[in-house]
Amino acid sequence: MNSETLYQAIGHIDDVYILEASEEKKHSKHRIYLISTLAASIVLFLAFNFMSTSRPIIVINDIQIMSTKEIPLDTSGLTKGDDVAYLNNFEVPDQLGSLELISQIRNLYLDDNQKVIYDKFIFDYLNPNRDRLVITTSKLDKRSTFTYFDHEVSIINGQEVLLGKSNGMTYLAEFMIDDIFVSVQSDGLNEEAFLEIIQLLIDGQ
């Protein structure tokens, strides 16, 4: 038997233990105040970003649709060559340092009225050392990965960026570009290389 067999066996434990462990301990008052303050700050930060940025126009291949009710679509100049520039204010390069863009997944769902109800585009980079970088962008889904991690707010080239690190060599960054939520995750890169890439991405916008 190896550790994985044991891990799998633990997977079959009684439901009651899984439920028991899913309940969080009640927080102290002090902690609640701290969380409330943090939550309020985040709401203010997001609201500020939302109000202060210009409204981007979505360009997705030759699909001409509105991203939300409020944002008008520029229907001029759309070509199939616009593959990568799915938003005309945000582009990703084919190369980021030693990393090469190896795959792109563009999830876009429309409702019956041709309104976008889900947009999540994923750009996957890899270098010869098998270091990996994944950029995820979305206009509608702004859920933060930092629900799971501690993080800090940094300013990179005037842009506010949430930065965090999980165990090992996984770095994460989240920021807003013209109301587009951008999340970047690396695996294997060191901190310096990761920050250089974040800088490149912000500079390029």
Place this chain on the structure above:
Amino acid sequence: MNDSSIIELFIKRSEQAITMTAEKYGKYLNKISWNILHNHEDVEECVNDTYLSAWKQIPPDKPERFLPYLGRITRALSLNKYNYYKAKKRNSQFDMVLSELEDCLMATETVESSLDAMELSKAINTFLKSIKKEHRIIFVRRYWYSDSIKDIAKIRQTSESNVKSILFRVRKKLESYLIKEGVLDEQ
């Protein structure tokens, strides 16, 4: 919406079932998968596959407890994906979880190859019943949810060193228990 109403939607083949499941349990399932895979793209795929799997299995399944039912599917799918990718890239945090479990097997030689996984689970269940509630929760958070030590310390409002120490003691107790029950052979 309560769980039985969501399950009713599955049984009626209403697509709203998936929307409601994602709304109620999406975050929980994301966390389970994230702890194993640490990659947005893979996590999203596993969680979406969980909804699809629930859609295929309900009916005939009619889970009594929906949260563990979904969690088990996500955990198994994520573990499969982890195995698929591990030759290419390691998730150091999840590797650590597995390596800690290796501790339980250190003093043992071989286990009967015919050992039924369900029998082992049954022994673990009995063991869990015998330990303190707080220790059990910490053990389950680490080895079922694959949470990091830091996250467990935060959730349980204790220090990381205390979590490590509890986990160490519980692993040792589990090892002794499995040897005593004849599940593991002492070296």
